[in-house]
Amino acid sequence: MATFGAYGSWFPNDPRGARSKFVASRQLYLKGGRAKNCESLPYSRLDVEQRQQLGSLTHSLQRSSVFFGDEQIERIGHAICRFVSVECRVVWALAILPWHVHLVFGRGQVSSEDFIAHLKDFVHDSLERGDQLPQGCDQDHSVWAVGQWIDFLDSEIAIDNAIHYTNANLADAGLKLQHWECVTPFGGIQPNVIKYWD
Known part of the structure; x- marks a missing residue:
């Protein structure tokens, strides 16, 4: 399973899914380290400390945050x-949300990290060809944040849980369930195949 965010919407020290205790970005480390989970709350519900931290993190960006509209989400889905x-x-x-993507997929010939890196490039190019790049994005400025979070799933239960988690993200965000032609129902692990899922 991979989760990757649009530029500026998830930070390297964001606790939502990263499970990381270390902040690799020096800029963000100097701004307070691991972020508190406040980005998903309405601005009006943030306390003063959360507003200051969110503002500080946002100002560390080199350009505006990227959010995908309905047409961009549709194009991203078809490109994936x-x-x-x-x-x-x-x-x-x-699941493609305005600020990030969740993908539960089977293992292939290349590493999951390389697969997602190439996928992100392919989707960026597709948005560019369709003249749907968000403002501030171009050949040198990707729509995506650097990196991704990858959870390696080692059982049928883990895969089922990842599928339910991915689909629940849409409902949690108030979005309809998406139907993509590349998604196939999970029918269990094939015999004689060892850990072919991510």
Whole structure:
């Protein structure tokens, strides 16, 4: 399972899914280290400390945050489906939100990290070809944040949980369930295949 964010919407020290205790970005480390989970709250519900921290983190960005509209989400979904088809990857769940993507997929010939890096490049190029790049993004400024979070799933239960978690993200954000042509139902682990899922 991989989660990757639009530029500026998730920070390297964000606790929502990163499970990291270390802050790799020196800029963010100097701004207070691990962020408190406040970005998903309405601004009016943030206390003074949370508002200051969020403002400080936002000012450390080199350009404006990226959020995807409905047409961009549609194009991103179709680009992901084209890419996984070419790469011969099985996808069990895909949720594209305005600020990040969740993808539960089977293992392939290249590492999951390389697969997602190439996928992000492919989707960025697709948005550019369709003249749908968000403002501030171009060939040198990706729509994506650097890196991704990858959870390696080692059982059918873990895969089922990841699928449910991915689909629940849409409902939690008040969005409808998405239906992508590349998503296939998970029917269990194939016999004689060892850890082919991510």
